[in-house]
Amino acid sequence: MNLVLPKLAVRAASDVAWRSVALQGWGRLGSAPCQAARPERLREAAAALAAQNGRNIIAHGAGRSYGDAALNGGGAALLTGRLDRMLGFDAASGVLVAEPGVTIADVIRVFLPQGFLLPTPPGTAFATLGGAVANDVHGKNQHGAGCFGDHVEWLELMLADGRTRRVSPTQDPVTFQATIGGIGLTGVVTALAVRLLRVPSNAMRVRRQRIGGLDEYLDAFRAARDATWSVGWVDALAGGAALGRGILETAEHAAGSVAVPAEASRRMPFDAPGFLLNPLSVRAFNAAYWRRVPAGGEERVVHANRFLFPLDGIGGWNRLYGWSGFHQFQCLLPEAEAPRGLRRLLETVGEAGAASFLAVLKWMGREGRGMLSFAQGQAIPGFTLALDIPARPCSRALLLRLERVTRDHGGRIYLAKDSALSPQGMVEMYPRLGAFQEVRARLDPAGRFSSDMSRRLGLG
Ligand SMILES: Cc1cc2nc3c(=O)[nH]c(=O)nc-3n(C[C@H](O)[C@H](O)[C@H](O)COP(=O)(O)OP(=O)(O)OC[C@H]3O[C@@H](n4cnc5c(N)ncnc54)[C@H](O)[C@@H]3O)c2cc1C
Known part of the structure; x- marks a missing residue:
């Protein structure tokens, strides 16, 4: 495979078109007005960085992070959507070289028919490969396949001065480690090589099983340790003996192919009124949803997209929470702390309804x-638990309580979903933050890469 990438030539600042836009995270918690450039070529991206006129800047992929990781109110944003070329593919090794604006859906559309899947697909296929690097995203196979960065062979990183540098686990490994999961703060990923996963077909055999409560759930996950894919839906409002009940799904790749589902066949046409999602309606929906799976479980063969990206079938589903939007809280608790920690988290959201x-x-x-x-x-x-929390006047106080419980149990909060973590929480939960900040100070001493999230978390 020929991996020679186009040489950069920095064009005059006047070549970059800036537009005033108001960007939002997926949770739609308000908008961040900024100046945005949408380069089509790498030289335009370099020119955009050169032409910031002192404004700070952040890369913005598909905007599928829930909070403010990709927002930069009052600054600039580099929209990567048009940097979306696939540059090379080696069928023998499965290594794809692509620009950062290529989406997971693009990769699946082209490569699933050829027997390749993205190695760690998150719950939406609309995310870009650049966003997948910057949040080091994981899928329902994290227990076996790890995170996205584990499958990245190398990255091309554009620094604040428009120069590009190749980094990999062996070439400038420290910058590589800072960029994987680095929420866009080390530079703009302009190309990457990722090793795709070989699969027998587009079909998955999915087994669903009803789970009666939290302890049973954790045991069921442990018993499913050898499953390639596993994910559980939780009835977060069930209490008492039913606390933590839900539906566990495990899946394996299957032979033979199935029909490709229609893309976003349904769409949320308007912002739902706020009263629609109240504790009564959610409790009733959850109880019915839980009973949907027969007591003895069920098994189905479905297209991979149906299992991997169930929410993508409803366009604009985030409008369900109304104009005021929603937070997503996702934390990871060590296995030994999970039984007590998850119980406390579920009790806390249950009490708050x-x-x-x-x-x-x-x-x-x-x-x-x-x-x-x-x-x-x-x-x-x-174990990682992710919860949508509709934005209400009391939701920030609730998120603070959830942060405290997470800290008490030695856990951490996921930045891709976050909108409320405190700077102190960030320091305690991310022990390699100091090393990360050192790399940033070396690569970008003027702190030109900056976002609403980095400022909120006191990352300089
Ligand atoms: C329905 C849904 C389900 C999800 N499920 C999961 C899941 O199961 N697992 C999981 O891990 N995540 C999950 N996510 C989160 C999502 O995968 C991540 O937030 C991902 O980073 C979004 O990619 P994006 O292209 O939209 O990036 P954006 O949200 O636009 O940006 C995310 C971060 O990446 C940076 N960035 C983007 N492009 C570049 C670039 N070229 N160079 C440098 N930095 C860049 C931005 O600055 C920002 O910090 C889910 C999101 C949704 C909406």
Whole structure:
């Protein structure tokens, strides 16, 4: 495979078109007005960095992070959506070289028919490869396959001065580790080589099983340790003996192919009124949803997209939470702390009556390579719980309580989903933060890469 990439030529600042835009995270918690450039070529991206006129800047992929990781109110954003070329593929090794704006859906559309899948697909295929690097995303196979960065062979990183540098686990490994999961703060990833996963077909055999409560859930996950894929839906409003009940799904690749599902066949046409999601309606929905799976379980063969990206089938589903938006809280607790910690977290949201029907439990078993990877340190192996919390006047106080419980149990909060973590929480939960900051200070002494999230978390 020929991996020679185009040489950069920095064009005049006047060549860059800036537009005033208001960007939002997926949780739609308000918008961040900024100046945005949408380069189509790498030389335009370099020119955009050169032409910031002192403004700070952050890369913005598909905006699928829930909070403020990709926002930069009052500054500049480099939108990567048009840097979306696939540059090379080696079928023998499965290594794909692509620009950062290529989406997971693009990769699946082209390569699943050829027997390749992205190695660690997150729960949405709309995310870009650049975003997958910068949050070191994980999938329902994290316990076996690790995170996205584990499968990256090398990255091209554009620094604040427009120069590009190749980094890999062997070439400038420290910058590589800071960039994997580095929430865009070391530079702009302009190309990457990722090793795709070989699969027998587009089909998956999915087994669903009803789980009656939390302890049973954790045991069921442990029993499913050998499953390639596993994920659990949790009824976050069930209490008493039913606390933590849910539906565990495990899946294996299957032979033979199945029909490709239509893309976003349904769409949320308007912002739902705020009263729609109240504790009564969510409790009723959750109880019915839980009973949907027969007591003895069920098994189905489905297209991989249906299992991997169930929410992508409803376009704009984030409008379900109304105009005021929602937070997502996702934490990872070490295995030994999970029984007590998860119980306390579920009791806290149950008492507040604040959760929605979207609550997901996963098992994580491998440490990520990035200094700020979510899957890290003593929290691995562990369990991760993700909850949607509709934005209400009291939701920030609830998030603070959830942060405290997470800290008490030696856990950490996932930056890709976060909108409320405190600077102190960041320091305690990410022990390699100091090393990360050293790399940043070396690569970008003027601190030109900056975001709403980096300022909120006191990252300089
Ligand atoms: C429905 C849904 C389900 C999800 N499920 C999961 C899941 O199961 N597992 C998981 O790990 N995540 C999950 N996520 C989160 C999502 O995968 C991550 O937030 C991902 O980073 C989004 O990619 P993006 O292209 O939208 O990036 P954005 O949200 O636009 O940006 C995310 C970060 O990446 C940086 N960035 C983007 N492009 C570049 C670049 N070229 N160079 C440098 N930095 C860059 C941004 O600055 C920002 O810090 C889910 C999100 C949704 C909406």
